Amino acid sequence: TTPTQKLLVNGKDFTLDADPNMPVLWALRDILGFTGTKFGCGAGLCGACTIHVDGSPMRGCLTTLKQVQGKQVTTIEGLEAQKLKQAWLTHNVPQCGYCQAGQLMSAAALLKTTATPTDAQIDDAMSGNICRCGTYPRIKAAIKSVSE
Ligand code: FES
Numbered sequence: 327t328t329p330t331q332k333l334l335v336n337g338k339d340f341t342l343d344a345d346p347n348m349p350v351l352w353a354l355r356d357i358l359g360f361t362g363t364k365f366g367c368g369a370g371l372c373g374a375c376t377i378h379v380d381g382s383p384m385r386g387c388l389t390t391l392k393q394v395q396g397k398q399v400t401t402i403e404g405l406e407a408q409k410l411k412q413a414w415l416t417h418n419v420p421q422c423g424y425c426q427a428g429q430l431m432s433a434a435a436l437l438k439t440t441a442t443p444t445d446a447q448i449d450d451a452m453s454g455n456i457c458r459c460g461t462y463p464r465i466k467a468a469i470k471s472v473s474e
Contacts, residue, residue, distance in 0.1 A: 331391040335360065336404025342391075350394055351375045351386030354401060362402035362427050366456075373455030376428035377401050383435040402427035407434040413468040421459035429455050433469050442473045 328343040333353060342357050351368075354360040354377070366374030368387045375386035378400040379393075405411070410433060420426045429452070436443055436451035443451065448469055457465070 332395060333358070333391065333399060334394075334397065335399045336401060337398075344391060346392035347390050349387050350377065350389045350391060350399065353391055354386060354399075360401045360403055364424055364427055366425065366428075371456070372425070373428045373432060374425050376431040376455065378405075378431060378435060381435070381438065383432050400431075402430060405430060405434055407437070409472045410434055410437065410468070413471045417464045417468040417471065419461055419464040419468050421457075421461050425455060425457045426461075429457065429461075429465055433465070437469070437473065443469065 329346055331342050331344050331346060333340045333342060335354065335358065340358055342353060344353055344357065351363060351365060354363050355365065363377055363386055364374040365387065366372035370385045370388045376383050377386045378384070379389065380397045407430070410430065414420070414426070414430065432452055432455050436448065440447055448466055452465065
């Protein structure tokens with residue numbers, strides 16, 4: 327029999343029959359239907375799968391169910407950063423859009439710890455999120471527009 331795993335996502339408890347070593351990304355997308363979090367590379371290189379674990383940005387493709395037992399997982403569906411999301415729209419950030427959930431999760435995590443990030447802090451926090459459309463200047467402008 328498959329072991330039972332508990333998962334707390336966006337404030338709701340879920341119980342699933344899954345291997346404890348399953349990546350959280352798989353459980354979110356394929357079992358629970360939280361498809362806002364994207365699969366890009368599956369190897370920790372692109373940031374499309376970025377989620378928050380107890381408020382910190384993590385790679386959903388490299389984080390296992392076992393590692394998040396008893397912790398709070400937040401996905402783009404549960405992200406409450408309204409000002410940031412509005413700035414994304416105002417600055418027309420997305421092009422194809424595929425990487426943008428991950429971009430928003432990283433940006434929101436940065437602004438939670440650093441209300442007024444410098445350019446270097448933005449570059450550092452966002453360096454793990456790749457965008458093939460090259461929306462980086464708009465991402466930066468959107469982040470700066472909500473920093474206090
Ligand atoms: Fe996880 Fe690319 S899918 S970093």
